[in-house]
Amino acid sequence: MAKMNMLHAINSALDITMAEHPNACIFGEDVGYFGGVFRATSGLQEKYGKHRVFNTPLTEQGILGFANGLAAFGAPALAEIQFADYIFPAFDQIVNESAKFRYRSGNEFNVGNLTIRTPYGGGIAGGLYHSQSPEAYFAHTPGLKLVVPRNPYQAKGLLRASIKDDNPVIFFEPKRLYRASTGEVPEEDYSIELGKAEIVQEGTDVTVLAWGAQMEIIEDAAKKAAEQGISCEVIDLRTILPWDVETIAKSVTKTGRLVVSHEAPITNGFGAEIVATIQQECFLHLESPIARVCGLDTPYPLALEKEYVPDSLKVLAAIKQSVEF
Amino acid sequence: MSNPNNVSLNINHELSFIDGHALTIPTLSILNEEGDIYEGATAPDIDKATAIRLYETMRFIRALDERMQAAQRQGRVSFYMQCLGEEAAVTASAAALDQNDMIMAQYREQAALRYRGFSLDQFMNQMFSNEKDLGKGRQMPIHYGSRELNYMTISSPLGTQIPQATGYAYGQKVRHIDAQTGELNSTIDNITICYFGEGAASEGDFHAGLNMAAVHEAPVIFFARNNGYAISTPADEQFKGDGIASRGVGYGIKTIRVDGADALAVYAATKKAREIATTKGEPVLIESIAYRLGAHSTSDDPSGYRTKDEEAKHKGCPIERFRKWLLKQGWLDEAQDAKDKETIREEILAALKRAEKVEKPALEELISDVYDKPIPSLQKQYEELKEHILQHPDAYPTTAGRLK
Numbered sequence: 001m002a003k004m005n006m007l008h009a010i011n012s013a014l015d016i017t018m019a020e021h022p023n024a025c026i027f028g029e030d031v032g033y034f035g036g037v038f039r040a041t042s043g044l045q046e047k048y049g050k051h052r053v054f055n056t057p058l059t060e061q062g063i064l065g066f067a068n069g070l071a072a073f074g075a076p077a078l079a080e081i082q083f084a085d086y087i088f089p090a091f092d093q094i095v096n097e098s099a100k101f102r103y104r105s106g107n108e109f110n111v112g113n114l115t116i117r118t119p120y121g122g123g124i125a126g127g128l129y130h131s132q133s134p135e136a137y138f139a140h141t142p143g144l145k146l147v148v149p150r151n152p153y154q155a156k157g158l159l160r161a162s163i164k165d166d167n168p169v170i171f172f173e174p175k176r177l178y179r180a181s182t183g184e185v186p187e188e189d190y191s192i193e194l195g196k197a198e199i200v201q202e203g204t205d206v207t208v209l210a211w212g213a214q215m216e217i218i219e220d221a222a223k224k225a226a227e228q229g230i231s232c233e234v235i236d237l238r239t240i241l242p243w244d245v246e247t248i249a250k251s252v253t254k255t256g257r258l259v260v261s262h263e264a265p266i267t268n269g270f271g272a273e274i275v276a277t278i279q280q281e282c283f284l285h286l287e288s289p290i291a292r293v294c295g296l297d298t299p300y301p302l303a304l305e306k307e308y309v310p311d312s313l314k315v316l317a318a319i320k321q322s323v324e325f
Numbered sequence: 326m327s328n329p330n331n332v333s334l335n336i337n338h339e340l341s342f343i344d345g346h347a348l349t350i351p352t353l354s355i356l357n358e359e360g361d362i363y364e365g366a367t368a369p370d371i372d373k374a375t376a377i378r379l380y381e382t383m384r385f386i387r388a389l390d391e392r393m394q395a396a397q398r399q400g401r402v403s404f405y406m407q408c409l410g411e412e413a414a415v416t417a418s419a420a421a422l423d424q425n426d427m428i429m430a431q432y433r434e435q436a437a438l439r440y441r442g443f444s445l446d447q448f449m450n451q452m453f454s455n456e457k458d459l460g461k462g463r464q465m466p467i468h469y470g471s472r473e474l475n476y477m478t479i480s481s482p483l484g485t486q487i488p489q490a491t492g493y494a495y496g497q498k499v500r501h502i503d504a505q506t507g508e509l510n511s512t513i514d515n516i517t518i519c520y521f522g523e524g525a526a527s528e529g530d531f532h533a534g535l536n537m538a539a540v541h542e543a544p545v546i547f548f549a550r551n552n553g554y555a556i557s558t559p560a561d562e563q564f565k566g567d568g569i570a571s572r573g574v575g576y577g578i579k580t581i582r583v584d585g586a587d588a589l590a591v592y593a594a595t596k597k598a599r600e601i602a603t604t605k606g607e608p609v610l611i612e613s614i615a616y617r618l619g620a621h622s623t624s625d626d627p628s629g630y631r632t633k634d635e636e637a638k639h640k641g642c643p644i645e646r647f648r649k650w651l652l653k654q655g656w657l658d659e660a661q662d663a664k665d666k667e668t669i670r671e672e673i674l675a676a677l678k679r680a681e682k683v684e685k686p687a688l689e690e691l692i693s694d695v696y697d698k699p700i701p702s703l704q705k706q707y708e709e710l711k712e713h714i715l716q717h718p719d720a721y722p723t724t725a726g727r728l729k
Contacts, residue, residue, distance in 0.1 A: 023499050049504040057540055062533025065488020072477070072489065073496030089529070096482045097489070103694045105470045105478035106461035112697060142695045166697040195700070242700035
């Protein structure tokens with residue numbers, strides 16, 4: 001065990017992968033000698049060579065096109081998109097190519113070796129174009145897996161699992177927590193199974209669900225609720241696609257209430273999918289309408305970021321409303 | 326860094342612009358319409374077996390194209406795309422490669438796949454999207470693919486294969502790079518060829534793919550098939566520059582333009598391009614000029630966007646040109662050739678009838694291969710669908726009878 005922040009943990013997962021596969025390559029904008037704008041790939045070029053850890057030209061569609069080809073060849077392709085806000089030029093390569101590679105070829109070819117890492121989310125005064133949470137766009141695409149870690153331990157284990165998984169995975173990294181979140185992380189290799197949510201805190205009155213950076217917010221809200229005598233069951237979804245319906249449904253069957261929270265705009269956010277499925281699975285057990293605490297339906301703001309975000313006060317209000325319904 | 330802008334600084338004190346067409350690009354031409362080698366041209370070193378295989382592939386594809394075009398008109402397949410006029414460009418370039426080189430094509434390159442050994446039944450099974458199709462009946466006709474033959478499955482979105490070819494080729498190169506020096510430590514055994522049309526070269530993926538191939542020195546041959554049309558849009562409404570070749574220079578890529586109806590010129594250029602890619606580990610751009618003699622696909626009629634006069638000017642057949650050369654070489658027996666053509670037609674018709682009768686893929690194939698294993702929600706959807714079909718078997722005759 002060692003004390004690591006999330007960047008160290010991600011770096012460690014990448015390091016293990018590079019040592020394991022002689023063909024694995026890490027590439028993206030500024031990931032080479034500089035080690036990435038957040039320094040997640042620090043030191044890896046020196047260790048594995050310029051031919052395996054390299055800067056690409058500034059072309060997201062090119063990075064993903066290249067990554068699809070490299071993965072189809074059979075090499076672990078570890079692509080970085082510098083900010084999730086800039087992933088859209090690569091949308092076609094991800095949605096029409098990565099996601100459909102296996103299906104359209106009848107499994108003659110696949111890009112299971114592809115892992116896309118990209119920092120997402122707000123809280124760094126990044127405004128419209130350094131704050132977005134675009135997971136829902138990709139959640140509408142069969143063939144992809146989407147993973148979001150909440151802390152360094154989770155980040156390393158989930159990233160290793162994403163890399164080893166034989167499907168293309170988008171790994172969304174909560175950039176607000178890159179350095180802010182620290183914890184004990186094993187130096188050796190380990191994986192955390194994809195597609196499994198984790199009950200972070202057991203409770204009886206209401207289930208509160210989130211993922212990634214939003215976990216810190218709902219845990220804070222749950223603590224405040226506890227002070228007011230409300231027992232929250234706090235769950236980290238961890239994998240958005242495919243998501244763990246069973247764990248959530250079981251929890252809501254027990255508590256009878258659900259609050260879902262994400263930073264992305266509420267309309268058609270992934271919370272909508274969760275709500276639709278859980279009302280179907282748990283209809284007769286529900287004691288109150290399922291609540292969503294999300295971003296407003298606006299582009300991500302700058303000066304009014306504090307007002308925009310689904311903070312712990314807003315989550316707490318929803319928890320109380322749900323319990324008092 | 327001694328040259329931070331990465332440019333050649335030829336300081337000049339006189340104000341002048343470089344003309345947008347300053348570059349003079351020659352077109353390599355070796356074989357004339359009569360099947361003779363042009364004076365001053367050198368025929369590539371091609372053995373009889375390769376030349377005959379090349380010819381037989383073109384002859385087969387012409388017959389297949391004619392039959393399938395008709396089959397579409399009869400309503401037997403939904404869609405088809407002919408290679409008419411571009412047979413030499415596609416086949417001769419494929420012939421210049423190693424069998425294990427990867428082919429990443431656009432969609433009109435069935436001749437390259439045939440050259441590799443794709444069987445008549447495999448073509449038919451794909452077009453009839455039956456259960457024997459390697460692609461499991463998931464894509465429209467002509468979207469072939471074969472891992473065994475190193476032919477990447479065709480994808481309809483245009484140009485997406487271009488940066489993918491760069492990445493694939495980079496993968497082929499990685500183990501040949503010395504980690505200390507960053508230089509090649511051996512000849513690269515296999516490379517990638519990437520076909521695309523002059524229209525697809527307007528996609529952003531073209532720029533991304535060529536620029537990255539140049540920067541990362543990927544051993545890929547970009548083969549631009551400039552056939553004059555993107556469906557109905559003529560090349561002069563597609564770009565202003567001198568073809569696609571002029572762009573290669575902009576990316577710092579070795580480039581050549583060839584007469585794409587001249588099998589020997591295409592073969593010679595591709596052979597040399599492969600040598601550059603394998604020994605220097607860098608990309609090459611080949612622009613082939615060959616008129617698309619047919620329609621874009623069975624869904625359009627060229628009389629709606631080009632004149633008969635224009636078509637008459639470009640009626641030269643690349644297969645016939647090569648055939649004449651073969652006859653002059655004494656490598657082809659004319660009587661046998663005529664007999665073979667008849668046999669091929671019969672075989673194609675018989676294969677078509679066979680493929681028509683093969684069952685469609687089973688219901689399980691609806692959900693397989695979305696992921697390596699079906700995810701729980703998809704498995705659930707499948708069970709629900711199966712239940713529904715069993716309740717209404719008459720409405721789903723393709724799968725109902727075979728459900729367990």
